[in-house]
Amino acid sequence: MAHTTTHHITEWNNYHFNGPYPTKCLFNIDTDRNIVSLIDRFNDSASGIQALIKDSLANNERFRAYGSAWSLSNVAHQSDRMLFNASLNIRLEVKDSQLHPAKSYLSENLFLFQCGNTIKEISEFLQKKGKSLKTCGASNGQTIAGAISTGVHGSSIDVGSVQDCVVGLQLIIGPGANDLIYIERESRPALADEFARRIKSRVIRSDALFNAALVSLGAFGVIHGVVLEAEDIYLLKRYVKKISKADALQIAATMDFTNARFKLPDEVLRDGTVNRPFHYKLYINPYNASEDFVTEIIYKKPYRTNYPNPVPFVQNAIFKDIPTWVSAFAAKHKRIIPKILDALRSEAFPKVDEVIEGTLGEIFWDTSQSSAAFGCGFGIDIADSPKALDLFIDLMNDKGPIPGILSMRFVKASEATLGFTRFPTTCILEVDGVPWKGNQNMISLDDFLTDVIKTFRDNGIGFTLHWGKNAPWSFPNLVDLMYGNADDQWKDMRSILLSKEMADLFSNDFLNTVRLADYRVNIAPNFVALRDAIAASVV
Amino acid sequence: MAYNKLTYRLCVLSLLVLLQACSYSVIVSNKNGVPQPDPLRQELGFYNTKKVRDVKFINHLSLLQESARVVDSTCTEGFHSIEYKITFGDMLRNTFTFGKRKAVRVRIVCIKPSNQ
Numbered sequence: 001m002a003h004t005t006t007h008h009i010t011e012w013n014n015y016h017f018n019g020p021y022p023t024k025c026l027f028n029i030d031t032d033r034n035i036v037s038l039i040d041r042f043n044d045s046a047s048g049i050q051a052l053i054k055d056s057l058a059n060n061e062r063f064r065a066y067g068s069a070w071s072l073s074n075v076a077h078q079s080d081r082m083l084f085n086a087s088l089n090i091r092l093e094v095k096d097s098q099l100h101p102a103k104s105y106l107s108e109n110l111f112l113f114q115c116g117n118t119i120k121e122i123s124e125f126l127q128k129k130g131k132s133l134k135t136c137g138a139s140n141g142q143t144i145a146g147a148i149s150t151g152v153h154g155s156s157i158d159v160g161s162v163q164d165c166v167v168g169l170q171l172i173i174g175p176g177a178n179d180l181i182y183i184e185r186e187s188r189p190a191l192a193d194e195f196a197r198r199i200k201s202r203v204i205r206s207d208a209l210f211n212a213a214l215v216s217l218g219a220f221g222v223i224h225g226v227v228l229e230a231e232d233i234y235l236l237k238r239y240v241k242k243i244s245k246a247d248a249l250q251i252a253a254t255m256d257f258t259n260a261r262f263k264l265p266d267e268v269l270r271d272g273t274v275n276r277p278f279h280y281k282l283y284i285n286p287y288n289a290s291e292d293f294v295t296e297i298i299y300k301k302p303y304r305t306n307y308p309n310p311v312p313f314v315q316n317a318i319f320k321d322i323p324t325w326v327s328a329f330a331a332k333h334k335r336i337i338p339k340i341l342d343a344l345r346s347e348a349f350p351k352v353d354e355v356i357e358g359t360l361g362e363i364f365w366d367t368s369q370s371s372a373a374f375g376c377g378f379g380i381d382i383a384d385s386p387k388a389l390d391l392f393i394d395l396m397n398d399k400g401p402i403p404g405i406l407s408m409r410f411v412k413a414s415e416a417t418l419g420f421t422r423f424p425t426t427c428i429l430e431v432d433g434v435p436w437k438g439n440q441n442m443i444s445l446d447d448f449l450t451d452v453i454k455t456f457r458d459n460g461i462g463f464t465l466h467w468g469k470n471a472p473w474s475f476p477n478l479v480d481l482m483y484g485n486a487d488d489q490w491k492d493m494r495s496i497l498l499s500k501e502m503a504d505l506f507s508n509d510f511l512n513t514v515r516l517a518d519y520r521v522n523i524a525p526n527f528v529a530l531r532d533a534i535a536a537s538v539v
Numbered sequence: 540m541a542y543n544k545l546t547y548r549l550c551v552l553s554l555l556v557l558l559q560a561c562s563y564s565v566i567v568s569n570k571n572g573v574p575q576p577d578p579l580r581q582e583l584g585f586y587n588t589k590k591v592r593d594v595k596f597i598n599h600l601s602l603l604q605e606s607a608r609v610v611d612s613t614c615t616e617g618f619h620s621i622e623y624k625i626t627f628g629d630m631l632r633n634t635f636t637f638g639k640r641k642a643v644r645v646r647i648v649c650i651k652p653s654n655q
Binding site for chain 1: 570571572573576578579581583584585587588651652653654655
């Protein structure tokens with residue numbers, strides 16, 4: 001049986017120290033490595049989690065699984081019982097015989113990962129198979145279940161976010177024998193029913209349910225298994241250049257590299273056409289608007305083995321308390337913030353004119369953390385990105401300064417119902433920095449971000465917010481403002497899948513704050529047939 | 540009087556800074572592999588959420604012995620990182636015992652066990 005250690009704690013914090021949050025109990029679960037068959041070991045882990053859910057139900061306690069605690073918002077937190085699942089890292093290849101008859105995938109590209117596999121583990125595993133993830137975030141420490149639940153993204157302009165590479169999910173929705181489900185899209189089935197039976201799961205094929213469960217915020221039960229589609233391994237060639245603001249934003253607003261004023265000579269072909277980048281990111285110092293933008297442009301290249309190691313041999317780290325001290329000082333003397341940011345630019349921005357090459361896992365390698373951190377990501381349509389950036393910079397100068405730098409990344413739309421990358425190409429306008437305490441001299445982060453939301457709203461800029469980052473989540477009707485009716489469909493799907501009792505068990509403060517914890521007895525008429533089909537399904 | 544007190548404090552402070560500068564550590568880490576996690580270890584910096592094992596002892600060498608080897612059996616899938624630290628006191632001990640008393644201060648992080 002899977003090993004579970006129980007820790008009675010009083011508080012819990014996330015990886016970036018945005019808490020602490022009061023918490024009663026932490027379970028640490030590990031697989032039973034005495035079980036030889038990986039499928040049996042996988043199923044045994046699911047049974048272990050179900051036992052914890054059963055006990056939580058019996059004790060009227062809520063329950064939430066988490067992995068690397070990477071989210072800066074409190075989306076991963078549960079004040080009653082938390083399950084640390086990072087040790088659940090089984091990986092399984094999919095055989096041809098396990099594919100669905102109507103599949104559109106190659107078996108060699110499909111893999112089942114248990115929830116606790118981190119992005120780095122997955123990248124290393126896939127590399128040994130000659131494969132690679134299609135995209136990842138800017139760092140590699142998130143577990144796969146956590147990454148997809150909150151919509152982790154990179155800046156892959158034609159790929160999407162991590163959840164967009166998922167083709168199947170195994171969820172644990174309760175303690176019973178019928179409470180393991182495997183869901184995938186009806187329009188793009190991947191695995192045969194027999195495979196689902198091997199992992200003791202009911203099969204549900206529904207685009208609406210699958211898309212809702214992709215970015216689930218932990219509310220659709222415990223994500224235990226994730227079937228990912230990988231692709232053949234490739235290299236990424238990363239350039240860092242300084243580009244004028246006008247040229248950088250011309251690309252940002254259109255993602256049209258063919259007709260852009262800025263061109264990288266090395267990526268212009270003999271016939272004058274240009275290669276389309278894999279990734280485009282702008283780093284912006286908000287307190288020096290006239291400065292050229294440091295721009296990271298990455299191109300996909302065929303894999304070869306003889307490339308220089310892109311990970312520096314020696315990595316120096318700043319004193320771990322310095323950012324915290326600087327932030328505390330800056331909160332009292334805010335006028336020096338622009339000067340401090342200027343002094344720290346070598347720590348915050350990549351080195352200009354550097355060119356490196358490596359696999360996805362090497363280019364987005366381990367990140368270091370020397371202080372508590374805040375981060376906020378606004379998703380906006382790329383057409384609005386220049387205007388949104390100007391408004392953001394104006395606010396940072398008028399209401400601030402605040403100790404943060406800006407960046408812009410660009411991601412293809414997600415099919416996830418509550419994927420915050422919901423525009424055809426979403427620009428993620430981010431501010432990252434060191435947290436501070438608001439005072440009479442300096443606006444608080446929450447108040448500042450509230451002003452940003454109001455400004456975007458008043459200027460007709462549609463936006464979303466990264467679920468795993470800081471934001472004034474209690475802003476009135478925030479989710480409706482961002483998603484229109486999509487959140488209604490998400491709630492319907494959750495209410496179809498879970499009983500009221502289980503929906504409550506998997507809720508938390510975050511869901512209550514954003515008003516996504518509501519349980520719907522009366523669902524939309526077009527989903528009644530799906531509800532009945534789910535209720536009737538058996539393993 | 541106040542001047543003497545200030546001078547004394549500055550001297551102590553300088554000494555502390557000097558001693559701090561005399562001790563140093565180096566972390567050798569593996570490019571590959573994921574560190575074994577520890578959800579209860581929350582501290583700023585490299586070791587945040589990593590499972591850490593500290594090895595600290597004074598090794599005694601006999602007259603005929605030259606060096607020592609620390610054999611770790613806890614990392615079943617290899618080391619993720621090893622930090623070796625030397626303090627000013629350790630250097631003094633080594634010097635004044637002609638290398639026969641060596642302080643060992645090692646911090647080990649294992650690679651997270653896989654499920655293969």
